[in-house]
Amino acid sequence: MTDISPESAPGGPGDERIPDDLSTLFADDPASLDRLEKAARASVRDTRAGMADATTGSKREIPVPVPPAEMVAGGLVFDDDDQEHEGGAAVPAPRKSSGGWKWQDAFPTGTFDSGVWAHRKKVFLHALARHAGHSHVYAWRLSKLSGLGMMAGARDSWHYYTAQEYADMVDTARRKNLNPDIIAALREERNETARARRRETMLVATTTAVLTVIAAAVAVADVYGLLASSPAAVLMLGILSAMGLREHKRRNPDEALSQVFAMPFGTGPDVPLTDTLLNRVLRLAKVFTKDDQEITLTEPIRPAEIKGVEAKFKLPDEVTFSQVMAKREAIAAALDVEVHWLDIQQDGSPSRVSFWYCTSDPFGEARTSPLVDNPERTDVWKRGILIGFNRRGLPIYLKLRHVMALLGGMSRTGKGMILRNLICGLGLDPRVNLRLVAGAKPGEHRGYAPICSTFFGRRPERLIALLDALLAEAYRREDYLEEQGRAKLGEKDLDLFPLEILIIDEYKQYASSSIRLPDPTDEEGRRTFKAADRIAEQLEELAAFAAALNITVLVSTQDPDANTIPRGYKSNSGARVATRTGGSVQTNAILKDGATGAGLRAHDIPESLKGGAIVDIDGAPGEIIRGFFIEDEEYDGAADIIAAGRELREELGRAPGQFADQVEEYLIAVTGASSMAGGPTGSGRPGPRTGTAVLEKTTVLTLMLDAFAKAGNVDRLRTADLLQHLAVLDPDTWSWEALGVDEVPEDHEDFKTATSAYNRAGGRRLAEEIAKDLEGTDRELVTREWTVAPRGRGYLLADVRTAAGIAPE
Structure with missing residues (x-):
């Protein structure tokens, strides 16, 4: 334990320091020592460490844990249950101590990074190819500068030969009506100066040398051809260009020399990312409004995930990350790429940015779910269910703990594939009681039956009974928490209270149903109620308090409107996924009110992006993803995953029918039929047990x-x-x-x-x-x-x- 007691002043009374190991104070009193150890363990039970270890109370060296590779590489999920740092930005790995300073530390960051040098090589080769491709432009500009230099040289030479500055003084004197004798004296002095200059040795030698070079070049070209005279021509061209550049600068004093040879702003996915390009883009997108505003790279630009490149930089004063995000579309337009080819994230502070730029469509190729080849056990609680990947190629996990969820979108936009990934992932965690209710086409879900504690097709009256059973289970769990004096259930309670997850697919079939059922409170049996209204009431009641009780409801629907999803349920939904929608109304109905204005425009997802969705979940707020693919047309690609989930559950006694299922027992008691594992036939049709x-x-x-x-x-x-x-x-x-x-x-x-x-x-x-x-x-x-x-x-x-x-x- 850490010593936090104040020390007495050296030399004074009580000079003896408190020892590091408090157990030495109670060496002669075992009972006190035992009480000290118990108190120490109790003090850390509610900390991040969880349960105290056997050494609590004594001094020991605690090693610094090194995060797994997936955390360092920018994964979205961490294994720390209480301190979860989720986000698209990569988390740098802590440096391992290697015994002190290394000679590499004396060099700038990225000096020995092969990725950085690979990007620099790409930039150099692109610049070389670009300049070579524009050689005709440079030749024309040099010709213009040479002509300007020739005229400026002839003009300056004539002025020097003729002492033109005296002529200017004569004109000035005449305009001012000075004494004619003064004007005559100036003219005489001009003539004498001009005669003296024409006899100067340097001037004669220079003139002779220039004329000799020109004559020699002409003679060589006449005898041996233009190629032989090219060295002299290049030399003369360089001299004249330099003279022309000096004249251009004299005429345009406010123009930088770099602008003389500036090329048009190149854009497109083939242009390597550089700090110069970023400054031009941000200035063109009106993020920078002043000419002196420029970014400062905090790390060398380097290749990133898939075909991307990442730049981390600091923004100039008066510019913040939110201003950059507000101009995302303008930035994409300046780079001549799609908006979803960019990923801009805050890098620690509002003035630091992580700018990821892909050189091709990051969602251009479908990716098969890793569970197809390796259906290993999943951790739904800590890691979540693998549903897809983001534009950086990083996996996206959906956590269905202590949360209500909503999945929606138009028909044939990938909603069913995301749901397929969810069900397969849930089946591989035996701590989950999966209950699947199909609003339409239950046959397409028949393959999931072996892992479903409850599975049935379009039956509003049975869904009402199932929701009643979940409410009864929620109140039972709430009573348990009340006895324990706790606020919510956690992972340690899964053995006693497994994670109950209800998935209602095609919910709109229930929301728009006109079926009326007898009111059980009416003894005379005359009153009825609308099934859709009762289901909505039950969902809102569950959403109000059941999430903290390890009970989750996921509603999946297509073509929603503002009235499809119960308002109370939607407002308590913390996880939302929207595939392509038909308009802003549907987008707001799935994600949240005002989602379109916040940039979550699911209706703008390209039709060509199959399986594309916008997720608003823990760890990936407002991010566009593409769902993993699991074959469902040519053959059942999920069959092996479901079989592995069934086998895993059977080994642990958690397969449907192997454990006491109070929800199914409630359904059997109320309806007289079982829907465990899809009912007697496994088809989602309840029947007698x-x-x-x-x-x-x-x-x-x-x-x-x-x-x-x-x-x-x-x-x-x-x-x-x-x-x-x-x-x-x-x-x-x-x-x-x-x-x-x-x-x-x-x-x-x-x-x-x-x-x-x-x-x-x-x-x-x-x-x-x-x-x-x-x-x-x-x-x-x-x-x-x-x-x-x-x-x-x-x-x-x-x-x-x-x-x-x-x-x-």
Whole structure:
């Protein structure tokens, strides 16, 4: 612990310093020492460190943690639960101590940075190519300067030969009507001066040298051609150009010499970013209103993520970051690029800017979700759900904890793909109870059923019951917090109170529904209420207090208007995602009132940007992103992710049906039907919980149902294909070795023979196991043959469900 007690003055009473280790004061009193340690641990329980460690109360060296690579590289999410620094700007890594000063520290920043030198090389080559491409312009300007120099030289030479300054004095004297004798004297003095100058050795030598060079150049060109005389011509051109430049400066004293050869302002994605270019852009965009205003680079310009380049600079006095942001469109126009090719962020203070500039469309190529190839467990609480990437190529995570969420946009704009990323990510965290309600086309969500604690299609009365169940669960959790004397649930409470996430897809189908239901408070059964109004009331009630209770509702809708989303729910939604909308009204309806005026213009997202969205979430406020792609047309790209999520949940006893689910129990008690994992058929159609007891233990029938789910919820499987899945699910029973077949041979013919033997043995074992499971029942399960392509003989999913005691759809 840190010693914060004042020390007595040296030499005075109490000169003994308080020791670093307080335990030495209580060496003879174990009871006091124990109380001291307990008090020390209790004092740090509510700090960032969380629980105290075994060494609390004694002096120890605490190592400085080094952040992971994703934090240093500019990732948006940090693992510190209480101190989360989220933002698009990269966080510099702390320097590791290397024993003191290094010789590299004597050089400017970026001297040994290969990225900085790569950008400088690009700037040099671009400048070289640009100047070479404009050589004809330079030649014309040099010719004009040479002509000007020739005329100025001839004029000055004549004036010197003739003593023109005396002629000026004579004219002045005549205008002033001076004595004629004075004028005559001036004229005589002029003649004498002119005669003396024409006899000067330097003047004669210079004139002779110039005329000789010209004559020699002409003679060489006449005899050997223009190429041979080019050195003399270049020399003469340089001399005349210098004379012309001096004359130009005399005529235009206020013009800088650099402007004489200035080229037109180059823009476009092929122009490397430099401080000069930035100053020109900011001046052209009217960010800088004074000629002397210029930026000051704080770091060398260097390549950044994907095809971008980043410059960090300090703004001049009287210019702030907000003024730069207000001119984003003008800056993009000055650079001749799209607005979303730029990313301008504050870099520590209002006078410092991180300017990221992409050389091509950062969203030009779709990117497949990393979960497709690596469906690993996700951390929904700390990290969030991976939904897409921003213009810098950095991943964007959506946290659905202690927040209500809203997702909206026009049809076919990528809203469904973002929702697909969300559901897949939620399925890979077993601490989440996912409840999915489809307002339309529940069939497209059928593949998610295995990980859903609740899943059903368009049924307003059941949604009302589900919202009532969540409200009851919220009040139960609130009572728990009241007993604990706490304000909200945290990550440590997830074992007792898992994260309840309800997703209502196509909410507009419920908001615009005209269905009326009987009022349960009316004993006579005469009154009814509108289902849409009741659902809106329940959502507003949940949004008012349930977020702190580990309960989240995400509403997804298309073509919203100001009245689609309940106002109370919208005002309490802290996470909003808008794909392309049809206008400013829809944009404001999804994001927030005044979003369009704040620059969040979802209706301006280019139609060519498939999956583009504006997110207003923790860590990425008002940022444009593109959602990750998970195949949903050619094949079900989410099948392996859902299968991995189901397997993970089963291992931890958190799959639907493996734990006490009070919400589903409430639904069954009220409606008499179960929608766990999509109901008995997994299609989102609730039904009786028939045959649950049979399915509580692992039998060959449950393995067959898992095999059908692993195959992508097909309606039939050939026996040979079914055996392959069973071998993966239960290798001890269904592998080649378990069925008495030798190892897989390498030879093709031997392999075909062995496969046939395995299929015959497996078919017999499968029939025997099915007979054992169904012994004593009136149910049976036999193979069937079908002629619909692909032809084969095997089992139908409907027959397996019926044999397992599950009521047919």
